[in-house]
Amino acid sequence: MRESLGCGHVLGHDAQPEGDAWMQTDQPIIRIRNLDKYYDAFQALKNINLDVHQGERIVICGPSGSGKSTLIRCINRLEEHSAGQVFVDGVELSDETRDIRAVRQEVGMVFQQFNLFPHLTVLENLTIGPIRVRKMSRPDAEAKARLYLDRVHIPEQADKYPAQLSGGQQQRVAIARSLCMEPRVMLFDEPTSALDPEMINEVLDVMVELAESGMTMICVTHEMGFARKVADRMVFMEKGEIIEVAPPAQFFTNPASARCRMFLDQILEH
Amino acid sequence: MLKKLRWPDYLILMVLLAAAVVIWVRVEGVLVYEWRWHIIPNYLLRYDEEAGRWVTNLLTQGLISTIRISLMSGFLALILGTVLGVARCMQNLTIRMLARTYLEVLRNVPPVVVIFIFYFFLSEQLIAAFLIEDWSRTIARSDQGWIWALVFGDMRLFPSLISGVLVLALFESAFVGEIVRAGIQSVDRGQREAARSIGLSRLDELRFIVLPQALRKVVPPLANQFITLVKDSSIISLISVQELTYKTAAVVSSTRAIFEAWITAAVLYGLLCFGLSLVFRRLEGQASRHG
Ligand SMILES: Nc1ncnc2c1ncn2[C@@H]1O[C@H](COP(=O)(O)OP(=O)(O)O)[C@@H](O)[C@H]1O
Ligand SMILES: [Mg+2]
Numbered sequence: 001m002r003e004s005l006g007c008g009h010v011l012g013h014d015a016q017p018e019g020d021a022w023m024q025t026d027q028p029i030i031r032i033r034n035l036d037k038y039y040d041a042f043q044a045l046k047n048i049n050l051d052v053h054q055g056e057r058i059v060i061c062g063p064s065g066s067g068k069s070t071l072i073r074c075i076n077r078l079e080e081h082s083a084g085q086v087f088v089d090g091v092e093l094s095d096e097t098r099d100i101r102a103v104r105q106e107v108g109m110v111f112q113q114f115n116l117f118p119h120l121t122v123l124e125n126l127t128i129g130p131i132r133v134r135k136m137s138r139p140d141a142e143a144k145a146r147l148y149l150d151r152v153h154i155p156e157q158a159d160k161y162p163a164q165l166s167g168g169q170q171q172r173v174a175i176a177r178s179l180c181m182e183p184r185v186m187l188f189d190e191p192t193s194a195l196d197p198e199m200i201n202e203v204l205d206v207m208v209e210l211a212e213s214g215m216t217m218i219c220v221t222h223e224m225g226f227a228r229k230v231a232d233r234m235v236f237m238e239k240g241e242i243i244e245v246a247p248p249a250q251f252f253t254n255p256a257s258a259r260c261r262m263f264l265d266q267i268l269e270h
Numbered sequence: 271m272l273k274k275l276r277w278p279d280y281l282i283l284m285v286l287l288a289a290a291v292v293i294w295v296r297v298e299g300v301l302v303y304e305w306r307w308h309i310i311p312n313y314l315l316r317y318d319e320e321a322g323r324w325v326t327n328l329l330t331q332g333l334i335s336t337i338r339i340s341l342m343s344g345f346l347a348l349i350l351g352t353v354l355g356v357a358r359c360m361q362n363l364t365i366r367m368l369a370r371t372y373l374e375v376l377r378n379v380p381p382v383v384v385i386f387i388f389y390f391f392l393s394e395q396l397i398a399a400f401l402i403e404d405w406s407r408t409i410a411r412s413d414q415g416w417i418w419a420l421v422f423g424d425m426r427l428f429p430s431l432i433s434g435v436l437v438l439a440l441f442e443s444a445f446v447g448e449i450v451r452a453g454i455q456s457v458d459r460g461q462r463e464a465a466r467s468i469g470l471s472r473l474d475e476l477r478f479i480v481l482p483q484a485l486r487k488v489v490p491p492l493a494n495q496f497i498t499l500v501k502d503s504s505i506i507s508l509i510s511v512q513e514l515t516y517k518t519a520a521v522v523s524s525t526r527a528i529f530e531a532w533i534t535a536a537v538l539y540g541l542l543c544f545g546l547s548l549v550f551r552r553l554e555g556q557a558s559r560h561g
């Protein structure tokens with residue numbers, strides 16, 4: 001577990017893989033190597049290593065303040081890491097990364113607070129990315145937007161403003177907005193934490209469907225039912241460190257670390 | 271809110287009334303001021319014998335000029351101020367510092383001094399450099415002169431009008447910039463993050479996500495600032511722009527009707543600004559009702 005958290009890939013101790021053969025066969029879509037993140041003197045992430053392959057579903061959990069958000073925000077560079085490396089589809093993220101925007105197009109993100117654009121209609125929320133970034137024509141973008149609104153089960157809300165929707169509907173719009181960019185990876189940062197309990201399932205259902213469609217997903221969530229259903233691997237974090245990585249079957253029944261077991265006991269109590 | 275007058279209210283009103291009486295007595299008794307209100311209407315509108323119709327006279331001309339200058343410099347200040355406000359929020363330190371310096375200078379130097387500096391160092395030079403004097407004289411004489419006059423008033427006064435508009439806009443833009451900056455910073459951080467996470471460029475993020483929300487929030491303070499601008503515009507009479515204050519001074523020097531002329535000017539400014547605030551309040555009420 002120390003060196004390589006990837007599935008079936010032992011990379012050895014080299015930070016960077018060598019040889020083109022490896023690159024071509026099965027390059028992880030996300031590679032995180034020895035990642036540190038400091039906020040001033042406070043270290044929010046400590047030597048994080050994680051590989052995520054195309055089609056994998058990762059669920060990250062851990063107590064509040066353990067660095068889960070910081071970690072996934074480093075993947076689309078909403079946060080800049082302090083040391084180590086992050087690769088998205090082989091491109092290293094750094095100050096010099098020419099087109100961080102190209103990377104962001106490949107990485108969708110869903111926020112806890114939805115962050116829909118309140119001054120735009122649902123349809124405009126969905127089309128602004130394709131039109132401005134992908135340079136798609138408006139009719140094409142709208143067709144795509146309607147397709148994804150259909151996928152998240154709210155085709156009839158296209159012309160409303162976000163404030164007119166329920167929380168669950170807003171979060172589904174936010175998911176559709178990300179999907180409209182046709183990303184290769186989706187990041188979710190506690191997508192159901194801000195929702196009333198009766199709306200959580202409608203969002204989780206959409207996420208399960210997305211997982212079933214083969215989307216690569218990294219989800220920070222405490223919804224363990226969802227995790228059991230879709231996760232390929234569970235990641236447990238505490239105090240800025242990855243403590244444990246395991247398939248759900250093992251993670252939930254027999255976690256290796258005592259701290260992880262305590263955490264699970266706490267949240268599964270309810 | 272209490273709607274009934276109680277004894278403290280009566281006390282306050284009595285004191286005010288007493289003060290008014292004292293002033294009145296002084297003006298009437300000590301100054302022996304001879305009121306000549308009847309000459310004022312003539313300076314608003316006068317009957318032109320030759321043309322055989324009513325035409326605007328000095329005070330009304332000044333009022334129109336004040337409105338014209340306020341609208342133009344308000345528009346210009348909005349653009350400049352938005353640029354300044356955006357500059358204040360940029361990552362680039364140099365740009366941020368420059369915008370900050372501009373604001374601090376304007377905030378800490380008296381307006382009159384600023385106006386003179388802008389006038390002599392900037393707008394005079396610009397007007398000379400672009401040969402605006404010659405150009406406007408040509409326009410004034412040409413056939414299409416009246417179209418230009420519709421927008422800019424007397425074209426022979428165009429250079430002075432432009433100076434006034436420029437100077438006032440530069441002056442007000444600093445304050446508009448502060449308002450816009452506050453608006454930009456009040457937009458939730460999540461909005462920028464969401465914009466960035468779908469790959470929008472910094473410019474698109476600003477243009478489609480941040481500014482529309484920021485400007486919507488700052489409409490009420492901007493409306494207030496516009497009213498301030500109308501009042502501030504009286505300063506540019508010092509650089510001989512022929513607006514209401516300048517024209518009032520002209521009326522005073524030719525008629526000696528000091529109180530009458532200045533009170534009339536005060537009423538005109540007051541009506542204009544109060545009218546504006548009523549309009550803005552109504553628009554705001556409508557906007558909030560429509561969500
Ligand atoms: N912008 C920031 N500035 C300073 N400290 C921060 C900032 N963001 C997060 N932190 C700190 O980093 C730690 C990890 O935060 P976060 O990644 O949000 O945790 P989680 O998502 O697991 O609750 C917390 O202790 C938090 O206080
Ligand atoms: Mg978090």
